[in-house]
Amino acid sequence: MRAVVKNRIGTFHPQGFLDGTNVPMLLSLEDIQATEKLDIDMLLVSLKKVIFFNKNGLDVFVKLLSDIRSKLHIVIGFCDYDTKKYLAISKFYEDDLNFSLFRTQKIAMLFAATNSESSKKVLVYHQEASQRSSIAIELFDNGHHPVIAQSQQEFEEKKQLSENFDVIVEETFLGLFGQKIATRVRGNAIIYSVSNYLDAEISDSFNIAYHNNSLNVGFRLFIFDAYKVVSMNIHAFNFFAKLASAAAEYNATLCFVGLTFEKTPQSFKNDLEDSGIMFFDKMEAILEDKALLEELGGSSAAVVKGQRTLNKVLVNELPRFIDATVSTIEMMTNAKASKEGASVQDISVDSESKHIASSIGFYGDIDGMVALSFPHNIAKKTCELLLGEATDSEEEILDALAEFVNIIGGRVKALLLEKNINVTITLPRTYTSIDALLQVVEGKKGVQVDLNFDGEKFIFFLTR
Amino acid sequence: MATKLTLEIIIMVTTNDITTYIAQIPPAPEVLKQTLVFINQGELSKAAKCAEADKALHVYLKTLVNKPVYGFKNEVSELSQIFGILGTSGAQQVLYNYMLTLLSPDKWELFKLNESLFFELQAQLNHQWKRILRHCNIDNKDIESAITLLPASIIVCEALFKSHRDEVMLLRSVKAIDYNTILRRLSGMDLFDICQIIAKKWEMPQTITAIVQSASGRTSDDVTIDRLGRWMHLLLFYEFSQAAYMEAGLNDFLEFHIDYAEPVYEEFMSLMEIQ
Structure with missing residues (x-):
């Protein structure tokens, strides 16, 4: 069985009854090798057409997904289940739930590191406060507008007004998450969400191939949403300086939004500005200012300068x-x-x-x-x-x-x-x-x- | 996979392929037809005598009744004995199974099956279907034989798609889509429609085709037929979920309609003693 890939999410679609004896037969060595070669941000198993499963069956999938996660640094988990299945999985892995659960594939797409989804208003509820916050943070990083219900009662009340929300996220759990930098496309601008301490690890978590390709296909405005960045060190500084010089070849613009310099040397800002990176306090200052957007190259994806010809x-x-x-x-x-x-x-x-x-x-x-x-x-x-x-x-x-x-x-x-x-x-x-x-x-x-x-x-x- | 794709124009299964395939299906051999007539009349000794003319059938029946599931210590080889053991329902079912083996490919290419594995699948489906009918208090020869037509869908799928494996893989890399759905979208006809044509050609009772159509997930106007169809749909996926058949690739050649099977799920799980 091979994973179906859509929007950089790979999904296995098994059917029928899953247990420890049959799941290994679903995935041949070739299937596993092919999965490892996929260029994806998330790998899921859809339980939509699974009528019965036991822990042994899921364990086989969990092991395979975990192995792939350790190689590709992607999000793994299950999707497309009902309440009964959700409760069963939660019970099976009560103390060891280190993968994610998405009630539907549509919900999973909201959390994909690279997404071109338009901004959605999302109602969020989970019985654990820490999960509620994690879900809301990830959604926010991906450019959506989460509204958290703090109690079951509040959730039920808000759910009645479903027309107020594009998506309702419940019975969803985020396991190990946030290994890749969230990337979203807004019009002709690409927004990367960065957070915490920016150090040498940024070169692993940043999808440079995707970035280069975006330059190749004509994107000219790249925004780093850095509201949640505490500080950056010299390795991260060098990384951004290199990105800036590559962007210059394409006449592209790199911007930081919301970055503070309380714990980051002010000299970094000056040097990055010299290499062409721009700094803004608020995202709206760019996205809602049409004239500025045009100036920065975010109103059109057409190549402005340095047009490359057929060879x-x-x-x-x-x-x-x-x-x-x-x-x-x-x-x-x-x-x-x-x-x-x-x-x-x-x-x-x-x-x-x-x-x-x-x-x-x-x-x-x-x-x-x-x-x-x-x-x-x-x-x-x-x-x-x-x-x-x-x-x-x-x-x-x-x-x-x-x-x-x-x-x-x-x-x-x-x-x-x-x-x-x-x-x-x-x-x-x-x-x-x-x-x-x-x-x-x-x-x-x-x-x-x-x-x-x-x-x-x-x-x-x-x-x- | 790469080498096979070289600049050739790839065409999927066409309606012409289906027409040609159906035309190639032979009518039921006369000996079998006559044997079935005797069975339907309850004349098992005449049926045994008639069946003697088909040596391959004799071997098939001998192999079958000497399987451990029948529990005989000494080899049973006389056809009259064999028909006696099977009874009229069992004999009809076995003859239909045998007819299906005449359609089976010598070498399976699309699915990792072989003669013995296919035989086991038929036997297993028959056995479980009997359990279900006993549970439902149904004693009807034609309903019992309905299960025999189901594996025809696998044979038809193998025949039509064996040379289109790469194309299907390509489609499946972007969409979770099964062989049956591909065929229906390309030709307006699915594997079960073709099974129905085979059943007609082989003069099988109409009840058989009605139940098998319903087992594909398509409801009819008959509540009883649909209930049997739900049981059969679930049974099919229960068997396709066995390790050997998962490995053979049978798990995703049809779409499992979970909502369709749901009404009989609890009863099925209890009957099959699955916890």
Whole structure:
């Protein structure tokens, strides 16, 4: 059994009855090795389709998850359970609950270190005060607005007014947490939450690959939410200075928000300012000031300066990218998709129908980005296999489109590997309109391939 | 996996594949059909005589009744004896099981199964289904035989998907989706619809297909059929959760509908003595 990966969360989906004799059979050595290679922030076991489990069965999963946690430094746990299952797990691991429990996968996503979720108003309750606080802190770090109910009665009362909250978090437990720096995307800015004492460990907990890739795909504003930082030492200072010089190459801006200098040398601030890092007292000072946001590069993800062009290596690999796209569409629809024409140009969408789009970046031996723009109905048809029952919900269609480009990304990665070209793929992004995609790729030269599927044109665009 | 992906156009299971597969399913052999007629008439000695014409069936039945579960000290080899031991319900069930083995692949590729493991699965399902029917006070030959059609879904899945393993893996890397759902979304037909066609081709009683359809998680208008379907759905996942079948990859070829099985769960757990 392999983990399904979505938004950097890997999830196993076992079914039926789980005990100590059958769970080891679910996970072969190859499955475990494949899991260890995943680029994820969280690894979970969904109990949604498990009707019975005992402690021996869960122990096997806990051991596997713990081994992987010690290697990848990620959050591990179980999700998708009801009250009965939650109570059973809590009882089994009464004194030894060092993994996390998320009542639903949707709740788990609120806690993922890297998330692109919009800010949510969250009602939180846990019978233990320390858990209530931990949950609220993590949610806050991830850019959400937690409201803590201090008692069961208060929780029940607030729950009645569910329309006041986007999500209700109950029967959720945070085990060992906070090993990675929480990262969230707000519009075209990336916000990292840092806390406590910043020292040499920051280079382990900061996802540098994700940061570099964000630069590559066009993000220009990076904000360190540092309200909870007590102090930083010279190692952390050096780390940020290096980040600043790398950001300068891309004309990107690094900011600190809320950092105080009571226990951190004032000279650090001066030196970091010299290397281009900016300091603000409050997050709102940046995010709510449109003019400043534009100046800092957070109003658009388009490359401002130092635009990188297509190179020979990338163009040579173009047929692989197109084949991966075409054959994935054919695989998922059993219908023919054909190539109509290709040219090096700025992206151009000449269609009256409403388009939605998705993109996926890749970096490593080569780097770039593939964007696909579809008429709405073709996107829906293309994703029918993932969508299931007919739906008109844009959110569901965009979600399926993200899964679709993820498959393409996976295939591109496998195809390139055959030529000994190693790449890592990024989280997919989706765009509700062609304008949103244009914000990212406008002014970038790339290869545009017009493809035809079911008599309608859709666009493949490869750029850097 | 990487080498198999090389720039080939990958097509998933198509409706054409399904049509071709169904066309290839042979009708039930005449000997079997005639034997079943005698069994349905309660003429077990005539059934035994008729079955003698099929040597492979004779071997199959001999192997079966000499399994430890039947508890015979001396080898039972005469067909008349064997049919006597099985009785009319048991004989019908065993003949349907035998028909299914005619469809089984020589070599399993998608699932890590073999002839003996598949045989064990059939035997185990039959045994547990009998327990359930006894518990429910149901004594009906056709209902008892309904369980025999269920493993056909595994054979159909193996046949249709064995050359699409990589594509399914690719899909499953982004979405928790089972073979049955993939097939339904691609072709509008699922494994149980194909089982129904097989049952029709083999002239199996309608009750059998109705219960098996219900066991897939699809409700019918018949409360009794649906209750049996819930039991069978749960039993199927109980057996698929056995270590050998988990290892064989059977645990996730269908979607387990936990809510569907819930109404009979407590009774099932008590019957199976699971704590």
